[in-house]
Amino acid sequence: MSSTATPTRGRFRGGAGLGLVAWLAGIVFFLPIAWMALTSFHSEADAATNPPSFGAALTLDGYREFFGAGGGASPWPSLINSTVASVVSTLLVLLLALPAAYALSIRPVRKWTDVLFFFLSTKMLPVVAGLLPIYLFAKNAGMLDNIWLLVLLYTSMNLPIAVWMMHSFLAEVPVAVIEAAQIDGARLPTVLTRVVAPIALPGIAATALICFIFSWNELLFARVLTGVVAETAPVFLTGFITSQGLFLAKVCAASLVISLPVLAAGFAAQDKLVQGLSLGAVK
Structure with a gap:
């Protein structure tokens, strides 16, 4: 009786310990976001205090200035x-990565490992x-400050990682299902859209979310290649950082607003994201 209870109690304690560590890690990662959110509701004077004033009065001035209430852009x-x-480049990446991953996983080409290494x-x-x-190139082609140049760049930048990810996802699709569809007369576009895509939907969702995040957060090319017409949100955010005056509360407010689309997309696709990231992880 005691020999049976001891291993069970040990496993329970081990699981509780891992759960506690996971909660502590989650809190540590969440604290900077909570700090940023709290700072965004402070005045600039209170936000600049060190250590931060947690009991300071709350205000929406940072958000008002971000949305141009004070005469700003x-x-x-x-x-x-x-x-x-972000959206257009992600859709283009999926359209290009799905057939490429299909060719490298379900219908593998010769030396497919070399092809994957080239992509990586x-x-x-x-x-x-x-x-x-x-x-x-953009200057000579007259494409500076053009949003479609960024679409092209983000598509080419995210395509290799998308093909690499979707290769593992599509490798889990049963070949018998595809062969049955082909026997019924389904051509390649039909197989991809009606057979492969529904089965690998969690992996496709995970790939789309990661590509969207990479595109949304990209700053270097957007900063150099855009001006006024094609300026993106990260570039707009950097305009609040100046060498004069206080800007911490306004930057925190802007950062929180700009982060909301990514957070909302991640929250909406969290179940698909977990399934997709675990799909193909264990062969």
Whole structure:
């Protein structure tokens, strides 16, 4: 009786300990976000105090200034530009990555491992190393300060990682299901959209979310290649940081607002994201 209870009690204590560590890790990661949110509701004078004043009066001045109530620029054009660049580039990545991953997993080409390594090797080049050639190309092509240039760049930047991720997801699709659809006369577009895509939907959702986050947060190319017309939200955010005056509360308010689309997308797709990130992890 006691020999049976001891292992059970030990496993219970081990599970409780891991749960406690997970909660502590979650709190540690959440604290900076909570601090930023609290600071965004303080006045600039209270936000600049060190250590921070947790009991200071709350105000919406930071959000009012971010949305241009004080005579500043409106953030809506930048938010729309970020939305267009992120959503369109993510859709293009999915359209291109799905057939590529299908060819490398379900219908593997010769030396498919070399192909995957080539895709991954394109991410090894430092982004800043390609900044000057891309800038010169955009200048000569008359595409500076053009949102569609960012769409093209974000698509090419996210495509390798998308193919790499979706290769693992599509490898879990049963080949018998695909062969049955082909016997029924389904062509490749039908197989991809009506057979492969529904089965691998969690993986596709995870890939789409990661590509969306990468595009939304990208700053370097947007900072160099855009001006006023195609300015994105991260570039607009950097405009609040100045060498004169207090700006901490306004920057925290702007950061929180700009982060909301990513947080909302992650929350809405959290079940698909967990399934997709675990799909294909264990063969």
